[in-house]
Amino acid sequence: MDMKVAKKLGLKERYTLMTRDLAWDTTYQPMDKVFPQVTFEGIKIHDWDKWEDPFRLTMDAYWKYQAEKERKLYAILDAFNQNNGHLSVTDARYMNVLKLFLGSTPPLELMAARGFSMVGRQMVGAGPRVACQMQAVDEYRHFQTQIHSISNYNKFYNGMDEFAHQQSRMWYLSDGKSFFDDAITAGPFEFMVAIGFAFEYVLTNILFVPFISGAAYNGDMAAMTVGFSAQSDEARHMTLGLECIKFMLEQDPDNLPIVQRWIDKWTWRGTRKLASVGMMMDYMLPKRIMSFKEAWEIYFEQNGAALFTDLARYGITVPKCFSQTIEEKEHVTHQSWIGFYMKPDATPFHTWIPGKEELDWLSEKYPNTFDKYYRPVYEFLDQQEKTGNRFNNKTQPMNCQVCVSTIKFNEPGDPMSTCFRETRYKGEKFHFCSDHCKDIFEHEPEKYVQTYISSHQGLQGNCAPEGVDVNAPDFNPGDHIADYWKLDKRATGDFNGSEDQKNFAAWRDQATKN
């Protein structure tokens, strides 16, 4: 017999009942004492009820769909691993992109989880509080699943096992560390712009969309499933970031200059962080689908412009750095890879000179810059390598005090000279990669004088393994730093001739012959 079931509540009513209606105002303590952080940045909020999470995801639906995502993900991971999937990737150079990803990404996911737990606690409205809580759980999931997926590769290839130790110590991982250190030590609203807007909208759209599609193209089903599964949450995260920006702008006109400054700052910080992601796409994926430049045009220039045009009704203008990022998209990945190639003793992943076909692909994708500026450098480095004179820069890099990238990017409008800025603060000199980073420093110098810079720490004697006397007259910081980093020597230097290369060839041979 048919039974007439009472019509379910609509999505909007369900969402309201399950979030806002479950919240209450405190009475034993005044609300401003319970939520002390929401005022000190100068942001004025008059009515928290005006915030509505557009995804309208209630907690019960959240757990249901996330559980389903995890089941799918682990089914694919298990199948890939059971089937020795690592031997089906294009070639063993691919493993190096995983090594760079492992050091640079899961630790940041963990920081995002921490950050959203903290910020969720500070948000007065129930809508953002629930959304932040979900995001904190999501980011923790990303942190775990990324490590799980790469742990299988770690059984076979060198240089992966010390990523957690290296993350907060190694020079090339400091840009990501500083991005999150900066965001998490800001107030709750700036954190939302830093991560919800710059990290999710600008960065993850490139890292987890074209890059992960590229990983799939290279046969890495594990990275593909983890990356896309993470990105399915990022769509929700971007929406939260955008909603927060709109909410601040709608609540009070005084919020506009503060929000604008954060958008300017974090767009630039996101751009700098992307140089290495772009390098992964242009140089480290053996098979490529899209250049960094093309990805940047789709996901930042067009998609970013769509957002800025939309926000113009509140008075938001395009970030100050926008035109510089457009100029730089044709340069940064090449400058980054050359930079890594030149430091063969200082990374737990291998580098190489791109092959002839790869150089041609780069020429085609970068018609304005590659042949003119970068191909000659590779040809020179290659010739030096062949005559036994492989370039090896043994000095400590100079880093930007704000973004902590090594100072290597070019002067705007002049690709042949390095961009370098400095300023004095309390009698000390500080160095920057760009005008934008210098501006960021000058706005909050007390914050950025504390930046962790691996080179400075090394020279100050703070990066020696236990038992080494840093005050001995013959102490040389460079002698110990690789041990301090717990750097696996087998994973450094050239890919050609490496253990990974030999093992992969031998195992693949076994897998395809009797």
Add this chain to the structure above:
Amino acid sequence: MASNAFIAFQKNEETRCIVEAIVEDNPEAIVNEQPAMVKVDVPGRLVIKRATVEEKMGRDFDLQELQLHLITISGHLDETDDEFTLSWNS
């Protein structure tokens, strides 16, 4: 010129139906297939209608199931029981 609203999905049997539904309901849709994923752009406003997806799948469909397959979106989102809409005001 209106900015594009877009949505990208992992490529699988379910999203094949979802993309067919989008194309039917958004005549200006541009479908872009890439390894393991598919991206659909529509100038200004992109709408996914539950009824059309159900017709393509031949089963009931809850628009929140999109969560499982989503890769990324662009545009302001409005979600009801019947429609999932992404749009830019410009």
